[in-house]
Amino acid sequence: AVVRDRWGDVLQSRDTAVTLPPGRGVITLQLTTPRLPAGEHTIDCWLVDAEKRVVDWGSLAITAASTTGVAVEMSALSFEPDKPIEATVAISDHNPKSQYEVAAQIRDGDGRILARQEAPVPGGALSARVSLRLPRPNGLVYYLEASLIEAIQNLRRPIAYDLAKFTVPNLPRDEYYVSANDSRQMTHLSWLRTKMSQRHGVDCKRGYGFHILGEVGTAYQGQSPAPFFSHVGGCGFLGVPARCLSAPEYRQQLMDGMKHLAEQVKPYGASCYNLGDDTGVCEALCKQPGCFERFVEAMRKKYGSVGSLNKVWGTKLRRLEDVTVDFIGSEQVAQNYGPWFDYLYWHEDLYCETFKRCNDIVRAVDPNAWVGQDASGYANVIDLYLEGCTYVAPYFRRVLAKKMGCFQKRPGFYGACTGTYRGDGRDPNNQCIPWDLVFAGNNAILFWSMTCGNGGDLTLHPRGYQMEEIRELKGGIANLFIRATRQDDGVLLYHSRASKHATGIENRIGYQDLCESNFSTMVEDLGLQARWTTTKRAEGGEISRLKPRVVILPYCQALSDKEIEALERFVRDGGTLLADARPAVYTYNGRPRDVGGL
Incomplete structure (x- = not known):
C-alpha cells in the first residue's frame, strides 16, 4: 500500500x-x-x-482534517476598480512552534488566476492581512482564496483553506456603450450567448425586472460574464401594482421600492435602472379613483383663481369644483380644447417629474447608476424627460435620435432600442441604425435581438446583422464621434409641444411626426446639419442664443404667446422663418386664434 x-x-x-x-x-x-x-x-x-x-x-x-483553520474576512463586499482588494485571514488552533505563511490569490468567474500574494505569519499571530490589486478587472464577481501553508522540515504543505466572494462594480465604461437583450435568463445558453455577444462589442445584457434577484444571485456565484448588471427594476418587480402616477400612496411606494432596490443591487454594479418598457404618457382620460380630483387641485395651484383659468381656457366657470369629466367632454364637443390640453400637459409633467424623482433617489444611493426607461415612447416631451433622466433608450426613430443628440447634457445612456425579429436578410435601413445613432450624437444602443441574433452554433444569425456594425463602431470610431464637437449650418428645427396635441383636433391631417421627419430629411438631402429646439427651450431664449440663419416650423399649428414673441424677434433680427402650413392658428391650449399668431 x-x-x-x-x-x-x-x-x-x-x-x-x-x-x-x-x-x-x-x-x-x-x-x-x-x-x-x-x-x-x-x-x-x-x-x-x-x-x-x-x-x-x-x-x-x-x-x-486539521485542527488548524483559516477564515477569509473581506474588508468590504465590493471594491472600486482602482482600489486594492483587502482581507484578513484569521487563523485558529495553530501550533505556535510551527512556521506558517498565507498564500492568497484572486480568481475570476472563469477560474483564471488574476493576482497572487504570499505573506509570512509572525510567530503566535492569529491573523494575517492580505492586499492585492487586480491589474485589469474583467468582470463583476471574483473569489479571494487563502491557504495556510505549514513548513515541515524542507516541505511546505497547505493545511487549511478558505475563500470569499467579492464584486468589482463600476468598471470603466467605454464612451460608446452597448447593451443587448437576452430573454433566456440564468441559463447556460444565456451565458454562452453573452460571451459570444461580447466578442461583437456588447458591454452588458438587459435583465428584466422580475429576474433581477435571481440574476444577482447567479452573478454572485460567478456565472455571469457580463461586466455590468443592466436594466433592473420595473414597478411590477417592486411589488407595487400599477396605478395612477398621481396617487400619493402609489408614488411613495414606488420611491421607497426604488431606494430599496438600489441598496440591494448597488454592490453588483447595476448600470441602468429601467422603470418599465412599452410605456408612455397617458393621452386618455385616467379612470383611476381620485385622479381627476388631483388634476383639479393641480389647476387650482397653477392658475390661482377661476378668473385666470377662464382666461386661458376660454370658459365661464364660476368655481373650480365645476371642472368635471363631463365638463371637459362638453367643451371638446364645442371645439374648445383648452381644458383638455391642460389635462394632457398635467399628465406629461407628472410623468417626467416622477421619473426625475426616481433618478434622484437611485443616484443618491449609487451615483454611478443611470435611471430612466427604454423601449418606450415619450417623444413629445423628450427634452423635459432628458432633464431628469440619465437612461434614455426609446424605440428607434431617426428624428427622435437627432433630438436626443441635441438635448442631452450629462453623462448617461443615450441611444435607442433597436433590432429585428425577422431573419429575412440585411435590410439597409436597419443595418445603418447604429451609425445613425452615433452620427446624431448619441453614445449608446440597446440591441434587443441578442436572443435570436445568434444561430444554433452561436455564430451571427441574419437577425443579428447589426452586431457587425456595432463591432466596427466599438473598434474606436464611435468614441471619436462622441468626443467630437458637433457643428451645424445655422438651421434650427422646431418641435412644438402643443402642436402634437393639435393633431388630434385636426384628425391628424397634418400629423406632426410625419412633418418633422420630412423636414429633417429635406435638410439632410441639402447636405446641411441642423439642430432641434422645443417649446420650453425657445421660451427660455435659446433661439437668440444660438442665432440660427433659418428656423423651420414643421406643423407648428399651436404656439404660445412667448413662442410667437421669440420667433418674431428672430425675424426682426434678420432671420428666416420657414413653415409648412398655417403656423400658430391655435393657442398653447388649443383654442383657435381669431387671427394667426404669425
Missing part, C-alpha cells in the same frame, strides 16, 4: 504479508497509516502473489 498526497509525493509505503483463505468471497484488510498532514491524499493498494504478479488493485481518496 502506498499513501500519496495530492501532488503525488509518497508519504508512506508498506508491504504486508497476508494469507488468503481458499474460495471466493469478500476479504477485509485493515491498513493503519501514521499521522498524515492535513489535506487530500490517495491510498493505492495492490494484491500481489508470491511470484510478484498483480492479482488485483484498488484506490481510495481520503481527506485528513
Whole structure:
C-alpha cells in the first residue's frame, strides 16, 4: 500500500504479508497509516502473489482534517476598480512552534488566476492581512482564496483553506456603450450567448425586472460574464401594482421600492435602472379613483383663481369644483380644447417629474447608476424627460435620435432600442441604425435581438446583422464621434409641444411626426446639419442664443404667446422663418386664434 498526497509525493509505503483463505468471497484488510498532514491524499493498494504478479488493485481518496483553520474576512463586499482588494485571514488552533505563511490569490468567474500574494505569519499571530490589486478587472464577481501553508522540515504543505466572494462594480465604461437583450435568463445558453455577444462589442445584457434577484444571485456565484448588471427594476418587480402616477400612496411606494432596490443591487454594479418598457404618457382620460380630483387641485395651484383659468381656457366657470369629466367632454364637443390640453400637459409633467424623482433617489444611493426607461415612447416631451433622466433608450426613430443628440447634457445612456425579429436578410435601413445613432450624437444602443441574433452554433444569425456594425463602431470610431464637437449650418428645427396635441383636433391631417421627419430629411438631402429646439427651450431664449440663419416650423399649428414673441424677434433680427402650413392658428391650449399668431 502506498499513501500519496495530492501532488503525488509518497508519504508512506508498506508491504504486508497476508494469507488468503481458499474460495471466493469478500476479504477485509485493515491498513493503519501514521499521522498524515492535513489535506487530500490517495491510498493505492495492490494484491500481489508470491511470484510478484498483480492479482488485483484498488484506490481510495481520503481527506485528513486539521485542527488548524483559516477564515477569509473581506474588508468590504465590493471594491472600486482602482482600489486594492483587502482581507484578513484569521487563523485558529495553530501550533505556535510551527512556521506558517498565507498564500492568497484572486480568481475570476472563469477560474483564471488574476493576482497572487504570499505573506509570512509572525510567530503566535492569529491573523494575517492580505492586499492585492487586480491589474485589469474583467468582470463583476471574483473569489479571494487563502491557504495556510505549514513548513515541515524542507516541505511546505497547505493545511487549511478558505475563500470569499467579492464584486468589482463600476468598471470603466467605454464612451460608446452597448447593451443587448437576452430573454433566456440564468441559463447556460444565456451565458454562452453573452460571451459570444461580447466578442461583437456588447458591454452588458438587459435583465428584466422580475429576474433581477435571481440574476444577482447567479452573478454572485460567478456565472455571469457580463461586466455590468443592466436594466433592473420595473414597478411590477417592486411589488407595487400599477396605478395612477398621481396617487400619493402609489408614488411613495414606488420611491421607497426604488431606494430599496438600489441598496440591494448597488454592490453588483447595476448600470441602468429601467422603470418599465412599452410605456408612455397617458393621452386618455385616467379612470383611476381620485385622479381627476388631483388634476383639479393641480389647476387650482397653477392658475390661482377661476378668473385666470377662464382666461386661458376660454370658459365661464364660476368655481373650480365645476371642472368635471363631463365638463371637459362638453367643451371638446364645442371645439374648445383648452381644458383638455391642460389635462394632457398635467399628465406629461407628472410623468417626467416622477421619473426625475426616481433618478434622484437611485443616484443618491449609487451615483454611478443611470435611471430612466427604454423601449418606450415619450417623444413629445423628450427634452423635459432628458432633464431628469440619465437612461434614455426609446424605440428607434431617426428624428427622435437627432433630438436626443441635441438635448442631452450629462453623462448617461443615450441611444435607442433597436433590432429585428425577422431573419429575412440585411435590410439597409436597419443595418445603418447604429451609425445613425452615433452620427446624431448619441453614445449608446440597446440591441434587443441578442436572443435570436445568434444561430444554433452561436455564430451571427441574419437577425443579428447589426452586431457587425456595432463591432466596427466599438473598434474606436464611435468614441471619436462622441468626443467630437458637433457643428451645424445655422438651421434650427422646431418641435412644438402643443402642436402634437393639435393633431388630434385636426384628425391628424397634418400629423406632426410625419412633418418633422420630412423636414429633417429635406435638410439632410441639402447636405446641411441642423439642430432641434422645443417649446420650453425657445421660451427660455435659446433661439437668440444660438442665432440660427433659418428656423423651420414643421406643423407648428399651436404656439404660445412667448413662442410667437421669440420667433418674431428672430425675424426682426434678420432671420428666416420657414413653415409648412398655417403656423400658430391655435393657442398653447388649443383654442383657435381669431387671427394667426404669425
